Amino acid sequence: xxxxxxxxxxEIQRRVLWLATRIVDAANHDRATGDxxxxxxxxxxxxxxxxxxxxxxxxxLDAEDRVAVKPHASPVFHAIQYLLGNLDRSYLPRLRARxxxxxxPSRTKDPDEVDFSTGSVGLGAAAPLFAAATxxxxxxxxxxxxxxxxxxxxxxxxLDEGNIWEAVADPATTGLGNxxxxxxxxxxxxxxxxxxxxxxxxxxxxxxxxxxVVEVKYGRRLAEAYARPGGETLRDWIDAMPNEQYQSLFxxxxxxxxxxxxxxxxxxxxxxxAGIDDEELRPLVTDLGGHDLQAMLDAYxxxxxxxxxxxxxxxxxxxxxxxxxxGNPRNHSALLSxxxxxTLRAAHGLTAETEWxxxxxxxxxxxxxxxxxxxxxxxxxxxxxxxxxxxxxxxxANKPISTQEVFGRVLVDLARDREVGRYLVTTAPDVATSxxxxxxxxxxxxxxxxxxxxxTEDRMLRWIQSPAGQHIELGISExxxxxxxxxxxxxxxxxxxxxxxxxxxxxxxVLRGLDAFLYGTYSGSRFVVAGTPSGITLAxxxxxxxxxxxASVGLELPGVTFVEPAYATSLDWLLCDxxxxxxxxxAPAATAAPAEDGAYYFRLSTRPxxxxxxxxxxxxxxxxxxRRQVVAGAYRLVDAHQAYPHxxxxxxxxxxxxxxxxPEVLTAAAELAEEGIAAHVVDVTSLDRLYRAWQRxxxxxxxxxxxxxxxxALRSAFADRVPVVTVHDAASHAMAWLGSAVGAPAVPLxxxxxxxxxxxxxxxxxxxxxxxxxxNAALAAIALR
Numbered sequence: 001x002x003x004x005x006x007x008x009x010x011e012i013q014r015r016v017l018w019l020a021t022r023i024v025d026a027a028n029h030d031r032a033t034g035d036x037x038x039x040x041x042x043x044x045x046x047x048x049x050x051x052x053x054x055x056x057x058x059x060x061l062d063a064e065d066r067v068a069v070k071p072h073a074s075p076v077f078h079a080i081q082y083l084l085g086n087l088d089r090s091y092l093p094r095l096r097a098r099x100x101x102x103x104x105p106s107r108t109k110d111p112d113e114v115d116f117s118t119g120s121v122g123l124g125a126a127a128p129l130f131a132a133a134t135x136x137x138x139x140x141x142x143x144x145x146x147x148x149x150x151x152x153x154x155x156x157x158x159l160d161e162g163n164i165w166e167a168v169a170d171p172a173t174t175g176l177g178n179x180x181x182x183x184x185x186x187x188x189x190x191x192x193x194x195x196x197x198x199x200x201x202x203x204x205x206x207x208x209x210x211x212x213v214v215e216v217k218y219g220r221r222l223a224e225a226y227a228r229p230g231g232e233t234l235r236d237w238i239d240a241m242p243n244e245q246y247q248s249l250f251x252x253x254x255x256x257x258x259x260x261x262x263x264x265x266x267x268x269x270x271x272x273x274a275g276i277d278d279e280e281l282r283p284l285v286t287d288l289g290g291h292d293l294q295a296m297l298d299a300y301x302x303x304x305x306x307x308x309x310x311x312x313x314x315x316x317x318x319x320x321x322x323x324x325x326x327g328n329p330r331n332h333s334a335l336l337s338x339x340x341x342x343t344l345r346a347a348h349g350l351t352a353e354t355e356w357x358x359x360x361x362x363x364x365x366x367x368x369x370x371x372x373x374x375x376x377x378x379x380x381x382x383x384x385x386x387x388x389x390x391x392x393x394x395x396x397a398n399k400p401i402s403t404q405e406v407f408g409r410v411l412v413d414l415a416r417d418r419e420v421g422r423y424l425v426t427t428a429p430d431v432a433t434s435x436x437x438x439x440x441x442x443x444x445x446x447x448x449x450x451x452x453x454x455x456t457e458d459r460m461l462r463w464i465q466s467p468a469g470q471h472i473e474l475g476i477s478e479x480x481x482x483x484x485x486x487x488x489x490x491x492x493x494x495x496x497x498x499x500x501x502x503x504x505x506x507x508x509x510v511l512r513g514l515d516a517f518l519y520g521t522y523s524g525s526r527f528v529v530a531g532t533p534s535g536i537t538l539a540x541x542x543x544x545x546x547x548x549x550x551a552s553v554g555l556e557l558p559g560v561t562f563v564e565p566a567y568a569t570s571l572d573w574l575l576c577d578x579x580x581x582x583x584x585x586x587a588p589a590a591t592a593a594p595a596e597d598g599a600y601y602f603r604l605s606t607r608p609x610x611x612x613x614x615x616x617x618x619x620x621x622x623x624x625x626x627r628r629q630v631v632a633g634a635y636r637l638v639d640a641h642q643a644y645p646h647x648x649x650x651x652x653x654x655x656x657x658x659x660x661x662x663p664e665v666l667t668a669a670a671e672l673a674e675e676g677i678a679a680h681v682v683d684v685t686s687l688d689r690l691y692r693a694w695q696r697x698x699x700x701x702x703x704x705x706x707x708x709x710x711x712x713a714l715r716s717a718f719a720d721r722v723p724v725v726t727v728h729d730a731a732s733h734a735m736a737w738l739g740s741a742v743g744a745p746a747v748p749l750x751x752x753x754x755x756x757x758x759x760x761x762x763x764x765x766x767x768x769x770x771x772x773x774x775x776n777a778a779l780a781a782i783a784l785r
Contacts, residue, residue: 001059001293001294001297004364005059006293006294008364008365008368009054009055009058009059009293009368010293011359011364011365012054012058012083012359012365012368012369013050013051013054013293014322014348015079015083015348015359015365016050016053016054016076016079016080016083017047017050017321017322017323018344018345018348018350018355019075019079019082019083019092019356020043020046020047020050020073020075020076020078020079021043021046021047021075021323021336021341021344022092022341022345022355022356023041023075023078023079023092023093023095023101024041024042024043024046024075024095024335025043025335025336025338025341026092026093026095027039027041027093027094027095027096027097028040028041028335029338029341030093031093031094031097039095039096040096040103040333041075041095041096041333041335042072042073042074042075042333043075043320043323043325043334043335043336044319044320044323044325044326044328044334045070045072045073045155045184045186045319046072046073046074046075046076047319047320047321047322047323047326048184048186048290048317048318048319048320048321049070049073049076049153049184049317050076050291050321050322051290051291051292051293051296051317051321052153052182052184052290052296052315052317053069053073053076053077053080053153054080054293055293055296055297055300056151056300057080057084057372057376058080058368058369058372059293059297060297060300061149061151061376062147062148062149062375062376063375063376063377063378064145064146064147064148064378065148065149065150065151066115066116066128066131066148066149066150066151066494067115067116067128067151067152067153068105068115068116068118068124068125068127068128068151068152068153068154069105069114069116069118069124069153070118070124070125070153070154070155070158070184071103071104071105071118071119071121071124072104072155073153073184074095074101074102074103074104074105075095075101077105077112077114078091078092078095078101078110078112079092081112081113082358083358083359083369084369084372084373084376085358085369085370085373086112086113086373087111087112088111089356089358091111091112092356103119104117104118104119105117105118105119105124106119106522107490107523107524108522108523108524113378115128115494116128116131116152116523117519117522117523119522120515120518120519121155121157121158121161122158122161122162122163122164123163123483123515123516123519124152124154124519125152125154125158125161125164125181126152126163126164126167126483127152127483127486127487127519127523128150128151128152128179128181129150129152129167129168129173129176129179129181129310130167130173130480130483130484130486130487131150131487131490131494131495132148132150132173132176132178132179132310133172133173133176133472133484133487134484134487134488134490134491134494134495134499135148135150135178135491135494135495136176136449137425137447137472137488138491138495138496138497138499140447140449140467140468141422141467141468141470142497145495145496145497146496147178148178148494148495149178149179149180149304150176150178150179150180151179151180151181151182152179152180152181152182153182153184154181154182154183154184155183155184155186156183156184156185156186156187156314159183159198159202163477163479163480163483163515163516165205166475166477166479166480167477167479167480167483168205168206168209168211169209169475170474170475170477170480171473171474171475172472172473172474172475172480172484173310174209174210174309175210175308175309175449176309176310177306177307177308177309177310177311178307179310179311180300180303180310180311180312180313181310181311181312181313182312182313182315183202183312183313183314183315184290184315184317185199185290185314185315185316185317186290186316186317186318186319187243187247199215199314202314203215203314206312210309210310211309211310211311211312212303212306212309212310212311212312213311213312213314214299214302214303214311214312214313214314215289215313215314215316216289216290216292216295216296216298216299216313216314216315216316217288217289217314217316218287218288218289218292218295218316219287219288219289219291219292219295220287220292220294220295221283221284221287222234222235222238222284222285222287225284230268230271230272231272233266233268233269233272234269234272234273237265237266237269238285241264245260245263245264247318247327248260248327249261249282249285249286249327250286250318250320250326250327250328251326251327251328252282253278253282254278254282255278257278257281257282257285258273258278258281261273261281261285273285286318288316288317288318289315289316290315290316290317291317291318291321296315299313299315300313323336323340323344324336324340324343324344381492381493381496382492382496382498382585383492383498383585383586383588384498384583384584384585385423385492385498385499385500385582385583385584385585386498386583387419387420387423387583388419388420388580388583389414389420389500389576389579389580389583390414390417390420390576391573391576391577391580391627392569392572392573392576392627393409393410393413393414393572393576394413394572395409395410395413395568395569395571395572396568397567397568397569397611398611399608399611400608400609400610400611401568401608401609401611402604402605402606402607402608402609403532403565403566403567403568403571403602403604403605403609403659403660404435404436404530404532404533404604404605404606405436405606405608406568406571406572407436407530407532407571407575407602407604408436408437408438408439408440409439410571410572410575410576411424411426411437411439411440411502412439412440412443414576414579415440415443415444415470416443420500420579420583421444422470423498423499423500423583424440424444424470424499424500424502425447425470425471425472425488425499425500425501425502426440426441426470426471426472426501426502426503426504427471427472427473427474427481427484427485427488427501427502427503428471428473428474428481428503428504428505429474429475429476429477429478429480429481429505429509430473430474430475430476431504431505431506432471432473432504433461434506435504435505435506435530435532436504436532437471437504438461440470440471441461441462441463441471442461442462444468444469444470444471445462445464445465445466445468445469445470445471446463446464446465446466446469446471446472446473447465447466447467447468447469447470447471447472448465448466448467448469449467450466450467451465451466451467452465452466472484477513478505478509478510478512478513478516479512479513479515479516480513480516481503481505481513481516481529482503482513482514482516482517482519482520482529483516483519483520484503485501485503485520485525485527485529485599486516486519486520486521486523486525486527487520487525488501488525488527489501489520489525489526489527489582489599490523490524490525492585492586498583498585500528500579500582500583501526501527501528501582502527502528502529502530502579503527503528503529503530504529504530504531504532505529505530505531505532506531506532506533506545507531507532507533507534507535507547507550507603507604508534508544508545508546508547508550510529510531510547510550510553510601511547511549511550511553514553517529517557517560517599518557520599521557521558521559521560521598521599522558522559524559524586524597524598525598525599526581526582526586526597526598526599527582527599527600528575528578528579528582528599528600528602529599529600529601529602530601530602530603530604531547531550531601531602531603531604532602532603532604532605532606533604533605533606533607534547534550534603534604534605534659534660534729534730535547535548535605535659535660535729535730535751536548536729536751536755536760536763536764536767537605537606537607537659537660537661537729537760537763538605538606539755539757539758539759539760539762539763540757540758540759541757542755542756542757543754543755543756543757546751546754546755547730548730548731548750548751548752548754548755549730549731550603550730551564551603551658551687551728551730551731551734552730552731552733552734554601554603554687554688555687555688555691555734557601558598559597559598559599560598560599560600560601560688561578561598561599561600561601561686561688561689562601562603562686562687562688563578563600563601563602563603563685563686563688564602564603564604564658564659564684564685564686564687565602565604565630565659565685566609566614566657566658566659566660566662566683566685567609567611567613567614567662567683568611568614569611569614569618570614570630570683570685571602571604573627573630573631574602574630574631574685574686575602577631578600578602581600582600603659603730604659605659605660605729607660607760609660609662609663610663613637613638613662613666614637614683616638617635617636617637617638620639620642621635629713629716629717630685631685631689632686632689632690632693632712632713632716633684633685633686633687633688633689633690633693633713633717634656634682634683634684634685634686634690634713634714634716634717634718635682635683635685635716635717636680636681636682636683636716636717636719637662637666637681637682637683638666638669638679638680638681639680640652640669640673640678640679640680640681641678643673644673644678647673647676647677647678648678650676650677650678651676651677651678651782652677652678652679652680652720652722652723653672653677653678653679653680653722653723653724653725653778653781653782654679654680654681654682654718654720654722654723654724654725654742654744655668655669655679655680655681655682655724655725655727655774655778656682656684656718656724656725656726656727656735656738657681657682657683657684657726657727657728658683658684658685658687658728658729658730658735659728659729660729661727661728661729661764661769662681662683664727664764664769664770664771664774665681665727665771665774666681667771668771668772668774668775668778669681671771671772671775672775672778675775677778677779677782679778680720682717682718684717684735684738687734687735689713690713690714690717690738690741691737691741693711693712693713693714694711694714694737694741696711697709697710697711714741714742718738718741718742721742721743721744722742722744722785723744723745723746723747723778723781723782723784723785724738724739724742724744724745724746724747724781725746725747725748725749725774725777725778725781726738726739726746726747726748726749726750727749727750727769727774728748728749728750728751729750729751729769730750730751731750731751731752732748732749732750732751732752733748733750733752734750735748735750736748744785745781745784745785746781747777747778747780747781747784749767749768749769749773749774749777750767750769751767751769752767753767755767
C-alpha cells in the first residue's frame with residue numbers, strides 16, 4: 001500500500017476515532033434520561049481498535065466476509081457504518097437509547113447490519129469459528145458458496161473465558177483456514193492494568209490447538225529504531241519492561257516520560273535514547289503495531305496466506321489510543337469531560353456544526369469510503385427453506401415407549417423424506433447414541449471434511465465419517481453445542497443456505513450451555529434442541545443428573561418455545577410443527593416477528609409410557625381437533641364427565657401435568673373417581689405456548705383497560721373454573737401459574753429439592769408425585785375452593 005493510501009486511511013481512522021468518542025459523549029452529556037442512571041459507554045476500549053477496524057473495513061474485507069466486533073467497540077462499528085453510508089445520521093446521538101444504537105452489537109436490535117451479536121464476553125468471539133464450521137458443512141452438502149472469511153475482534157481479557165478454549169480445542173473447529181481472530185492486546189481489563197503479559201502462554205495454547213499465530217507488536221518507528229546500531233538494547237528493554245510501567249508512559253510527556261521510561265533501564269538504553277529529543281521520544285517508545293495501519297494490513301495478509309488452519313493475530317494496542325485517557329489504569333468506563341471533547345473536536349479540525357459530517361465525497365477519503373461501500377454491499381438472502389415439512393411422520397407405538405425413543409424414530413422417518421431429509425443436520429456433545437440419534441447417524445453418517453476410514457465394525461452404530469454425513473459430533477462441551485446450533489440456525493444468512501438443525505444433550509446439562517443457548521436465541525437463531533433424559537425420572541443417576549429447573553428455563557427464555565410431550569403421536573406432531581416453522585424462515589427484520597420466531601426446546605424422558613390413554617383421547621376428539629390442541633399447548637386427556645357419567649354432579653378438579661408423570665396422574669384420577677370426585681386430566685404439551693397465550697390476553701386488557709379474555713388454548717383444555725392440581729417432574733413453580741390463569745385455587749406438586757438415587761417409585765414418593773399424594777392434593781385444592 002502506498003504512502004498516499006496510508007495517509008487516506010489515517011484520515012479515515014481519525015474521523016472514526018472522533019465519531020466513536022463523540023457517540024459515547026453525546027449519549028452521556030447531550031441526552032437527558034430523567035432517571036439519574038449513568039448511560040455509560042467505552043471510549044477507551046473503542047479507541048484501541050480504531051486502527052484495526054479501519055484497516056479491515058476500508059482496505060481488507062470483502063462483501064462475503066463476516067465479522068464479530070468486540071462488545072465495547074460497538075461505537076467504532078457504528079461510526080464505520082455511518083461513514084460507509086449504511087447508517088442514518090439520526091442514530092449517532094442515540095447510543096443506548098430506546099430504538100437507537102445498542103450498547104453492544106446486536107443482530108436483531110441494531111439498525112445497521114450486524115453479522116454476530118456480541119455482549120456476553122467470549123461468545124461473540126467463538127461464534128465466527130462455528131459459523132465457519134457451518135460454512136464447511138454447507139459447502140460440502142450444497143456446493144461451494146462464495147469465499148468468506150470469518151473474523152472475530154476480541155478483547156484480550158476475553159481470553160480468560162473458558163468457553164474460548166473449549167471452542168478452540170473442539171475437533172469440529174479444526175482446519176478452518178478462513179477464520180481469523182484479532183486480539184485487541186491492550187493488556188488492560190475492566191479493573192486494572194494486567195500485571196504481567198500472558199502472550200507466551202496464549203501463543204502456546206493456540207499453537208497446540210493447531211492455530212497459526214501472528215504478533216503485531218511494534219510500529220514502523222520502533223522497527224526502524226531497532227534496525228539501527230544498538231537498537232537491539234532498546235528492544236530488549238521494552239520487551240522486559242513491566243506492563244504497568246509501559247502503560248504508564250501514555251499519560252506522560254517530556255522529561256517525565258523519559259524518566260519513567262528509563263527507570264531500571266540498562267545504561268546502553270539510556271545512551272541510545274540520549275540523542276532523541278523529548279518530542280520524538282514519546283511517539284517512538286509508544287509506537288505499537290496495533291496502531292500501525294500497514295502493520296495490521298500485513299498481518300491480515302499473513303493470515304490469508306495460511307489456508308489450512310485458523311489464525312489469531314495479537315495486535316498490541318493501548319486502551320484509549322488518541323485520547324487524553326490513553327493507558328490510564330481506570331479508563332475502562334471513564335468518560336472524557338466536555339472540555340476534553342471540545343479540545344479533541346478542534347484537534348480533528350471540526351466544529352459543533354460539522355462534527356457529525358461524513359467525509360467529503362470529493363476528497364480522497366470520501367472517494368475511498370464510497371468505493372468501499374460498493375465493494376461491501378450484499379444481496380438479500382433467502383430466509384425460507386422452500387420445502388414443506390409434513391404435519392406428521394405417522395410414527396407407530398404399539399407398546400409402551402419413551403419420548404426419547406420416539407424422538408429418534410421421527411428423525412429417522414424425516415431423514416427418509418426426499419424433500420426434507422437433506423436439510424436435517426444433527427449435533428451432540430459426545431452423547432449422540434445415549435440421546436437416541438443412532439438411527440439417524442446410521443441413516444446419514446457423520447460429517448467430516450474428508451473421508452475417514454472406519455477401523456471397527458459396530459452392528460448397532462455405523463459411524464461412517466465423510467463429507468456427506470449429516471451429524472456433527474462435538475467434544476464434551478455444552479457451550480460448543482449451543483454455539484454450533486446457534487450458527488447452524490443462522491446459516492440462511494451467514495452461508496446462504498437454510499438448514500434444519502437439531503441438537504441433543506442430557507437435560508441436566510442444558511444449564512452448562514445456558515449462556516450460549518441465550519446467545520443463540522438473542523441472535524435470532526432457529527433450531528431444535530432436545531434435553532433428554534430429564535428429571536428425577538432418571539432415578540438411578542442420582543441428584544447430579546436429575547434436572548429440575550430446566551422447565552422453568554425453557555419457559556422463561558425469550559425466543560424459545562418449550563415443549564414437553566408425554567406421548568408418541570403428540571411428540572411427532574410437535575416436532576414436525578417446530579421443523580416446519582423453522583423451514584418457513586425467520587420474519588424480516590422490518591416486520592414484527594411472531595412470538596415463535598426462534599428455537600424449540602424439547603424436554604424428553606427415557607420412561608416408557610403406555611400409549612392407550614392418548615389413543616382414547618384421539619378416538620374421542622379426532623385427529624384434527626386433537627392435533628390443534630396438542631400444538632397449541634394442552635388438551636384434555638381424560639374428560640371425567642365422559643369417562644365417569646355417574647359423576648355428573650360430583651365435585652370437580654383438574655389435574656394438569658407434563659411428560660413422564662402422566663401415568664401417576666391417570667391413576668390418581670381413577671382413584672378420585674372411586675371417591676366420588678370427577679377429575680379431568682389435562683396433558684400440558686407446551687407450558688410456553690399456554691403461558692404466552694394467557695399473557696397476550698392479559699397485556700391486551702392492561703393496554704386497552706378492558707377485561708382480559710380467556711385464550712382458546714386454555715379455554716378448550718380447562719373448560720371449567722374449578723380447582724387445579726399441577727404435577728411436574730420439575731420445580732413445582734413452573735406450572736403453579738395455571739391456577740391464576742384458570743381463576744381457581746391450585747396446589748402445585750413438583751421437585752423442589754435435589755434428587756438422589758433410587759427407583760422411579762421411590763423418588764416419586766419422596767417428592768409427592770405418587771397417585772396417593774396427587775389424590776390428597778386434589779382434596780386440598782377442593783377444600784381451598
